[in-house]
Amino acid sequence: MLFSFLAAPSFRDLTSRTTRSLLMESFWYMLGAIFHKGGSNLPVSVSARILVAAWWLFTIILASVYSANLIAVFAVPKTAKPFTSLKELLQNTDYKWGLIGGGSTEQFISTSTDPDIQAFWQNIVKFNETDSSVLTGDTYQHFEKVLKGRYAVLYGHERMSKEVACNVEYLGEKLTVYSKGLALPEGSPLKEDLDEIMLNLQENGILRMLDKKWLLNEWQCEGDARTNVTVTLTDIQSIFYVLFIGLGGALLSLILECLARRARMLLCSKTLNSKSNIEI
Structure with a gap:
């Protein structure tokens, strides 16, 4: 999705990078967010920034919960039970x-x-x-x-x-x-x-x-x-809601950016046509 946002016409005019470079940058940026490393360049378009912000919030909380569970596993000794169900x-x-x-x-x-x-x-x-x-x-x-x-x-x-x-x-x-x-x-x-x-x-x-x-x-x-308390996906399901809301907001922003770009192009086209008619 980040690659699609970066390769969208509303952002293409702001960069001269190739499709391959955009694809690799998108992949490494989103992967780096999981390990809290980030990427080299922050996206310029508003839609891509909304997407990146939602992904960062999701990965930070998910990584924190995983780290807490991992520490709890090693810190709290587990006793073997004769039966568990x-x-x-x-x-x-x-x-x-x-x-x-x-x-x-x-x-x-x-x-x-x-x-x-x-x-x-x-x-x-x-x-x-x-x-x-x-x-x-x-x-x-x-x-x-x-x-x-x-x-x-x-x-x-x-x-x-x-x-x-x-x-x-x-x-x-x-x-x-x-x-x-x-x-x-x-x-x-x-x-x-x-x-x-x-x-x-x-x-x-x-x-x-x-x-x-x-x-x-x-x-x-x-x-x-x-006491070792395990955090399940049900306990952190709200972060998935945040991620989905961020994706929806990013898509809506991308649509508005594309519509705004098209409106600017139409306005520029009308302005050029009017100037041509005046010169003639």
Whole structure:
């Protein structure tokens, strides 16, 4: 695109370089931007400068994120996990697992049609024949088994103490996502009032405050500052938007430059024709 902009008629009049030299300069300039080296000459046309500015902004952010991830990989030691997904857990014969029984999570897992979740539940039923604690509703009993080793628990949104939260490791994979709601009898006159109250609580941030107070675990454990957090393309997708906006702006500017050049040529042509008529 940079070569096309440099070779456009609106810019051709400003340089005497050949097509080959323009192509090579465009290639090395854009490649050099990735390594923060740039090129020998800055484009003269406005459209090419907009394109170069968008590309520079894109490469600077992308290179910075890559460098940060690379440093994090070497700075934070990685510990090997016995399994990293539900499929690997199902294939691991050394581990047993359970879930917080007596609630909506157990009901949802036991009635799920997903093949992996079905296999997960069937194994829990088999474990329950010899160890009834795999379906106990006592959260701390589950985590005591986790701390003893070779046991995993499907954990929902229950709150736990800092001592437990900072001594266990979370897989990070969401088995599934489902919502909970308040149910009323069909045709209940309380529905409209309840909907309005819940909407006000949500808009005022009260529900979030209650959720943070009673459900969320926001403990600051030792060593959290050295946790390796990987930045994915989803986290930096905004820089792609900036790049595309820059490309669009550059194309629009190029069109305007071409139209302006054509208008100048027509104006010059009319001026020359009028002078010729006067001289005749």
